[in-house]
Amino acid sequence: MSCAPPPPILRLHPPSSISPFSSPRRPHLSPRTCPWRLAAAREMPWPHVLTVAGSDSSAGAGIQADVKACAALGAYCSSVITAVTAQNTAGVQGVHLVPEELIREQLQSVLSDMSVDVVKTGMLPSAGIIKILCESLQKFPVKALVVDPVMVSTSGDSLSDPSTLTYYRDGLFAMADIVTPNVKEASKLLGGVSLHTIADMRDAAESIYKFGPRYVLVKGGDMPDSSEAIDVFYDGKEFVEFRGHRIKTRNTHGTGCTLASSIAAELAKGSSMLNAVQVAKNFVESALHHSKDLVIGNGPQGPFDHLFRLKCPPYNIGSQQRFNPDSLFLYAVTDSRMNKRWGHSIEDAVKAAIEGGATIVQLREKDIESRPFLEAAKACMEICRSSGVPLLINDRVDIALACNADGVHVGQSDISAREVRELLGPGKIIGVSCKTPAQAEQAWRDGADYLGCGGVFPTTTKANNPTLGFEGLKAVCLASKLPVVAIGGINATNAGSVMELDFPNLKGVAVVSALFDRECVSSETRNLRSILASVRCLA
Ligand SMILES: Nc1ncnc2c1ncn2[C@@H]1O[C@H](COP(=O)(O)OP(=O)(O)OP(=O)(O)O)[C@@H](O)[C@H]1O
Ligand SMILES: Cc1ncc(CO)c(N)n1
Numbered sequence: 008m009s010c011a012p013p014p015p016i017l018r019l020h021p022p023s024s025i026s027p028f029s030s031p032r033r034p035h036l037s038p039r040t041c042p043w044r045l046a047a048a049r050e051m052p053w054p055h056v057l058t059v060a061g062s063d064s065s066a067g068a069g070i071q072a073d074v075k076a077c078a079a080l081g082a083y084c085s086s087v088i089t090a091v092t093a094q095n096t097a098g099v100q101g102v103h104l105v106p107e108e109l110i111r112e113q114l115q116s117v118l119s120d121m122s123v124d125v126v127k128t129g130m131l132p133s134a135g136i137i138k139i140l141c142e143s144l145q146k147f148p149v150k151a152l153v154v155d156p157v158m159v160s161t162s163g164d165s166l167s168d169p170s171t172l173t174y175y176r177d178g179l180f181a182m183a184d185i186v187t188p189n190v191k192e193a194s195k196l197l198g199g200v201s202l203h204t205i206a207d208m209r210d211a212a213e214s215i216y217k218f219g220p221r222y223v224l225v226k227g228g229d230m231p232d233s234s235e236a237i238d239v240f241y242d243g244k245e246f247v248e249f250r251g252h253r254i255k256t257r258n259t260h261g262t263g264c265t266l267a268s269s270i271a272a273e274l275a276k277g278s279s280m281l282n283a284v285q286v287a288k289n290f291v292e293s294a295l296h297h298s299k300d301l302v303i304g305n306g307p308q309g310p311f312d313h314l315f316r317l318k319c320p321p322y323n324i325g326s327q328q329r330f331n332p333d334s335l336f337l338y339a340v341t342d343s344r345m346n347k348r349w350g351h352s353i354e355d356a357v358k359a360a361i362e363g364g365a366t367i368v369q370l371r372e373k374d375i376e377s378r379p380f381l382e383a384a385k386a387c388m389e390i391c392r393s394s395g396v397p398l399l400i401n402d403r404v405d406i407a408l409a410c411n412a413d414g415v416h417v418g419q420s421d422i423s424a425r426e427v428r429e430l431l432g433p434g435k436i437i438g439v440s441c442k443t444p445a446q447a448e449q450a451w452r453d454g455a456d457y458l459g460c461g462g463v464f465p466t467t468t469k470a471n472n473p474t475l476g477f478e479g480l481k482a483v484c485l486a487s488k489l490p491v492v493a494i495g496g497i498n499a500t501n502a503g504s505v506m507e508l509d510f511p512n513l514k515g516v517a518v519v520s521a522l523f524d525r526e527c528v529s530s531e532t533r534n535l536r537s538i539l540a541s542v543r544c545l546a
């Protein structure tokens with residue numbers, strides 16, 4: 008590509024007159040004087056990412072990928088277009104830069120009006136454009152800046168002028184929260200060093216960090232001969248390797264743009280940087296997995312489906328309430344043998360637990376046939392829905408899907424939380440039983456919503472279940488940011504002492520026999536709830 012000077016194109020209006028409309032221009036409204044803002048009864052925040060990037064006519068990368076990724080992850084995405092490219096699945100056929108003054112104008116229009124949370128950059132083809140962006144960001148500071156230093160397309164075509172290197176290194180990087188080069192870009196930024204191993208990627212991340220960003224992620228999508236796609240993250244002190252399955256597919260056009268936009272969307276939603284990168288990495292991997300056999304175009308590199316989740320069950324993205332960790336407060340876990348012993352049906356047991364104040368229910372039915380289990384699960388769903396209590400199913404993703412349960416709880420020997428997420432989609436709750444910090448870390452990486460940690464006390468409900476004690480519970484709570492519910496041998500006598508531990512992420516207790524191996528489930532639940540509430544001062 009030749010970036011300077013841009014190839015001539017048919018101009019609709021001369022570059023000197025940026026606005027084709029007659030003046031005066033619309034003024035920039037202040038939020039305080041805006042009449043429709045004053046009229047709004049309640050403002051709902053909408054996480055907002057502004058992408059400053061190039062258009063890709065094939066819509067797999069660039070602005071088009073950014074808008075789709077943000078939409079898929081629930082963020083609004085506005086766009087300042089820096090260049091228009093002619094691309095398809097074979098490569099880049101043409102590039103035309105948008106006049107710099109119009110880029111400045113686009114930045115001013117969006118940043119002055121639209122409460123942008125995070126700016127994400129993609130193709131910034133000229134040094135002048137980077138300079139304008141730096142000036143605009145100084146004038147309109149945002150919460151975070153994600154810089155994807157796009158230089159070459161995966162097809163090998165150049166997407167930026169060599170003079171941009173200095174402006175990236177000496178200007179934009181110092182303003183960035185995270186910089187996300189692929190190995191080729193990292194090499195260019197560092198004067199052509201060759202990167203072949205994870206150790207090389209770490210060295211590169213360390214060197215790029217010195218240009219001033221808060222975090223660096225060197226992406227390894229283009230590293231050859233590996234069953235894993237490994238990205239190296241560096242925060243100035245420690246390295247984290249983000250490892251995912253390498254999906255065998257030709258449809259990888261736009262993975263880099265999508266990763267950076269997904270990080271931006273998660274940051275706009277309030278995530279920490281590590282969490283944002285993990286969610287983004289999982290999102291790209293899932294999207295590639297779901298798109299691996301799609302065919303579009305005749306060239307060697309196709310686009311993938313950012314909106315793959317719309318095709319996943321349960322087809323109801325966005326209709327689910329977000330998981331509220333406080334619902335773990337009094338977690339009732341059913342057991343069919345206990346119900347049989349006391350002559351309770353599953354439905355009656357669940358109804359009674361909710362009457363007594365259970366805040367979440369899990370059906371853990373180990374010895375019941377699938378069909379009666381599903382019938383009972385559907386009846387329990389109705390009971391739970393009408394009382395606003397989430398219902399999870401232990402282990403059985405098929406039953407959870409069939410009754411549209413609120414989620415699934417899995418143990419260490421069940422299918423992984425990541426696979427459950429693939430099957431259930433993003434709106435559902437996933438819990439994982441964990442005994443160690445390493446298991447907790449894995450559950451978080453797999454996209455779990457909460458951890459069940461135990462057995463805290465000896466229990467007869469589960470055979471061969473080692474007791475962790477308070478020390479084991481503490482280790483898991485301290486090692487994880489996820490909410491935790493304690494489980495194992497918890498009853499009215501010892502529940503208070505568990506809640507008194509008062510770790511910030513220890514949200515409640517999960518109980519089986521102390522609720523269900525009793526004649527009157529509702530009064531046992533009520534009693535336990537008042538014990539917990541007296542410790543946590545909750546009514
Ligand atoms: N085949 C694959 N399977 C799984 N993950 C992949 C695959 N290819 C790339 N990734 C992941 O996608 C993300 C983007 O990395 P990549 O190195 O492809 O960026 P990029 O070269 O800038 O992308 P592009 O230029 O195509 O937009 C990384 O998290 C990387 O690990
Ligand atoms: C417009 C645009 N931005 C970024 C990339 C990198 O994938 C691309 N191919 N095209």
Ligand SMILES: [Mg+2]
Pocket residue numbers: 161189228229259262263
């Ligand atoms: Mg790539």
